[in-house]
Every structure is written in C-alpha cells, then in structure tokens.
Amino acid sequence: MDEQASDPTNDLADDQDGEDRRYKAPALEKGLDILELLADATDPLPLAAIADQLDRSRGELHRMVQVLQFRGYIDHDVGSEGYRLTDRLFALGMRQPRTRNLVELALPVMRQLVQDSGESCHLAFHSRGEMVVVARVESGEQVGFSVRVGYRRPIPSTASGVVLYAFQAEEVRRRWEGLFAPKLGKDALAAFRTRADAVRAHQVELTQSPLVSSVTDISAPIMRGGAAAAALTVPYLERREPVHSAENVALMLVAATTTIAAQLVQSDERL
Incomplete structure (x- = not known):
C-alpha cells in the first residue's frame, strides 16, 4: 500500500x-x-x-x-x-459606527416612549458576560426610577441580561455562559435557560426588580441580523394611581423596539 x-x-x-x-x-x-x-x-x-x-x-x-x-x-x-x-475601553467601543448608530437611532424613540408611558427607560448591551447600560432617558414625572449609564450587572441577574441572552444563537449563548461571574451551577443554569426560552417565546420580559421591590423591570430586544443587538428596558414604578398598567407599558416598549429595529435595517442597507 x-x-x-x-x-x-x-x-x-x-x-x-x-x-x-x-x-x-x-x-x-x-x-x-x-x-x-x-x-x-x-x-x-x-x-x-x-x-x-x-x-x-x-x-x-x-x-x-x-x-x-x-x-x-x-x-x-x-x-x-x-x-x-x-470606562475608556467602553468609550472606545461606543465610538464604533454600528454601535454609535444604534444609540443615535434609539434615543429619539426612547424619548417618545418616556413621554407616552411616563416611565424612564435605558438601553443595555452585552459586555463580557454582563449587561451594561449605554444610554438612558429619564421620566419627567416628579417620582420615578432610573438607572445610570455605565451600570453593570451579570447577565443572569437582570431583565436586560436575560433578554440579550434569549435572542442569541445557541453557540453565542454557550460562549456567554463561559463568561458568567459568578458561574451558575447546573440546576441554576438549566433554570436560566428555561427562563430565556420563555422570554424568547413571549418577546418581552416582565419581572420584579432584584434591587427595588416597587419596580417591575420590563425589557424587550432590539433585533439586528436575527439576534438581539441591545435590550431596551423600562423600570416600571408601581404607583397608587398609575398612568398606565405594566401590561400597557410593555406593549409600548415592544412597539418602540420594533421601530428601532426597522430603522436599523434601513440604516444598515444604506451603509
């Protein structure tokens, strides 16, 4: 041979x-x-x-x-x-044209969402197994709740994080899981994956804030190329006489993310 x-x-x-x-x-x-x-x-x-x-x-x-x-x-x-x-490395990343373009397109829609809902909102990206807030618009109401730009939390511990994770390809999910700190145990990871699948099915997440008992975090993805490029989140503050219910604010939020995603498609086609 x-x-x-x-x-x-x-x-x-x-x-x-x-x-x-x-x-x-x-x-x-x-x-x-x-x-x-x-x-x-x-x-x-x-x-x-x-x-x-x-x-x-x-x-x-x-x-x-x-x-x-x-x-x-x-x-x-x-x-x-x-x-x-x-935050210099973060600032450098924000200067990337695609990232800067997303934020620029999102801000006018976020302002309209705040005006319509009476609630603040913030935009979050994924960064090394965490979600990081990159933009926010505060409510003009006398009483409200907002999250500062630069705020970071592990992906599994926030509504923004689970939304970002939920709308990713399987290989991206697994890569992000390797970045989680602290690491999730087998049972906790299985529960998180199940939660993410449910969020993907409903297209929006409503969950009580892990930090403030009177706040419900409402979050939805901004899609780009078949995956979540960002998460738009409303920290809905419970009031005695609410202007809108959490469910109605969720509908407004999904409409806002759909508008931003459509504008992204048009913008990317022009590039």
Whole structure:
C-alpha cells in the first residue's frame, strides 16, 4: 500500500502556526493581562496584588501600570492605593459606527416612549458576560426610577441580561455562559435557560426588580441580523394611581423596539 501523501495545505498551516508563535509582543501581552485582571476585579488592586495574580514581578509591571494610567485606561484609587479600570475601553467601543448608530437611532424613540408611558427607560448591551447600560432617558414625572449609564450587572441577574441572552444563537449563548461571574451551577443554569426560552417565546420580559421591590423591570430586544443587538428596558414604578398598567407599558416598549429595529435595517442597507 502506498504511503499517504502529505497535504501541502496542512504543511502550510503548520508553518503559519509557527510564524504566529514566533511573533510575540510581551509588553502588549502584559498590558492586556493587567486590563483583563482589573476588568474582573470587584475592588481596586494595588500593584503588589496585580503582580501576584499575574505571577510577575512588581518591577516588570510598574512601568506598564504607569503608562496605562497615563493613557486613561486605569486609574489610581486614592482611598485604597489600588488601581481600577476606567470606562475608556467602553468609550472606545461606543465610538464604533454600528454601535454609535444604534444609540443615535434609539434615543429619539426612547424619548417618545418616556413621554407616552411616563416611565424612564435605558438601553443595555452585552459586555463580557454582563449587561451594561449605554444610554438612558429619564421620566419627567416628579417620582420615578432610573438607572445610570455605565451600570453593570451579570447577565443572569437582570431583565436586560436575560433578554440579550434569549435572542442569541445557541453557540453565542454557550460562549456567554463561559463568561458568567459568578458561574451558575447546573440546576441554576438549566433554570436560566428555561427562563430565556420563555422570554424568547413571549418577546418581552416582565419581572420584579432584584434591587427595588416597587419596580417591575420590563425589557424587550432590539433585533439586528436575527439576534438581539441591545435590550431596551423600562423600570416600571408601581404607583397608587398609575398612568398606565405594566401590561400597557410593555406593549409600548415592544412597539418602540420594533421601530428601532426597522430603522436599523434601513440604516444598515444604506451603509
């Protein structure tokens, strides 16, 4: 029997892998390691803790930390003598044309939704296993509830998060699950998946806020390319004499997300 001939494409791939391994950027990798570590940290970390967790010496990280601070990617916390991540990376991401375009299209519709419903609303994206609020419009009512821009929570713990997760392809869902912090146990993950499937079937989520007992979070997806690009959420504040019921506000919300999604399609076709 003749020996199997080698595949030249495989040989080429091996050569390319070798090239990839030869081209290293140690300084860049150290900087990225610091940013990723601080992104996952709940409290500011001093240089010694950063060095210990990255298994590097303080001397080799000192200059890198100083440069990252100078460029505005991390900041020094005076009270704890530690370093924390700033929102500069987030701001850079928001400058991407598709992201900026979505927010610009959403804001006028969000203002109309607030005017019609009497409730505030906010727009949230996915970021590293969390939902992050990128825009908000506050209600003009004397009493209301709103969420600040930059607010972050784990995907499984918010209405915005479950909506973002619910309207993703299966492989995207699994990738996001790997980013959840804290990790969900087997039973909790199964329950979360079931909840997400129910949200997908109903096209909207109504659930009591995990933070405020008098608030019902109402959330719906803004679809783009068959997946949720963002979640639009109304924190519905229960009042003695409500202007609208939560169910009516949910209908307004779904109409708003449908309008934004349609505008996105038109905008993308022009690009």
